Amino acid sequence: MSPPLRLHYLLAIFLAASATTANAHDEILKNWFNDPFIQVRSNVPDCPQPLGPLVNEEEARRESHWRTERGTTCWLAGQCSKPNSYLYDAPIAKSVATHFAAMPEFAQASSLWLTFQRRFVWVEGCSADPAIDAAALEAFVRAEPDVERVIVNVRAPGAAKAPYALAPPR
Template sequence: MLQARRFRALLPVLLAACAMPPPAHGEILKNWFNDPFIQVRNAVPDCPQPLGPLVSEQEAHRESHWRTERGTSCWLAGQCSKPNSYLYDAPIAQAVQAHFAADPAFARSSLWLTFQRRFVWVEGCSADPAITAAALEAFVRAAPDVERVIVNLRAPGANKAPYPLVPP
């Protein structure tokens, strides 16, 4: 029952990610909304950098209404004290970055984190087969105000990254 609830809660996020078309060749990608995007580990040299919050200008225009709606719905539902859930992202990013800096966990990995409306995407690669998505999720969830953690980790020996990449 809990798994079904989690899936239903994540379904809109997954559908939105699938609906985003890849950028056209030569299109400039930018972090138009200044979402925090940080690298916290860098031990796997061949780990490709995730796309993170980079989008084209056209995609930013398409996302702007959706982001406004999603950002304020938390406050309107009485689930946030701040008027927009995106206002939590910078403090969450600072707390998570400090947690990684203070703890040597996941040292044999390369990890990037994207923060959007209290959700944290953890993307990267691991050279350690013992590193699990559940362990990364628990580590990041230790920060206050984190609502969800989505982990997309390329396992040792895998060729393809399970996340969108920065175009060459």
Template sequence: MSRRFHLRYMLPWWLAAAGIVAPAAAETLKNWFNDPFIQVRGAVADCPQPLGPLTNEEEMRRQTHWRSERGTTCWLAGQCDKPNSYLYDAPIARSVQAHFAAEPGFARNSSLWLTFQRRFVWVEGCSADPAVDAAALETFVRAEPYIERVIVNLRTGGGNPPYPLAPPAPLGPQPAR
């Protein structure tokens, strides 16, 4: 992965996680591209939910071109059977979710959410056990076929999570628009 891609993709996430950049309150955040986003563990009560694939409309527009380009590059390079690497995400998500359901690993002491985008899996959440090894978690997820990369952002102990947070859920009924 090029440094340029890494900075372009990860910098907004890191800035949001650090509290430097936050979406405006009036902006609507949506999962514009229907990237799979699932919670597979929920044992840490105070673990904040990651932002996952939610973006505002402006960010969605910025991502549209490079997602199309990066999605087809895999097929053009002969590394994918499907014409777009994003087409692997839903089956990978179902497989990884079934793997977590069948195996008790990380169930007692963690809250974990997974985001799937073009055969990459982001594992974000918290572990109450500081001995939880991110490499073991990566290996657990990577056992599923077709996964190209696993990125683990895990808070162990207290402090701020190393990932951008989902906005708080609105309280009470919302006015009709």
């Protein structure tokens, strides 16, 4: 292959790869699996919203097999009465939301979002109150029946960066 032809060939490959990358970044993010995602506190106005369960179509396709496998493992191991651990998420979300609405804990100086996936609950957001710590939030959410694990990622006062992936700007 002559040098000018090779250069054109490489340029064509580069442009095709760039177009593919640009399309992936421009792709719309969706909650493909309908995982519960709720905001339970909103008193820190500059708190960035977490990404939560939003993924692009390619990520959803990659996750679908894994989710099926992980969801049924609980039932096959005799640890769940429902045939898929994701079937617990909507009732857990409703119960946790009711618990937050009825209790004053964490209401004064926090903005919190919750994501529910296969009996796991992610608590993400901000707290302007140093008394609100991860252990207290974890205990509060874990008190709900059927919650298997609680993961807390909350930005502390003065922190420059959120400890969680951010939702795209609206």
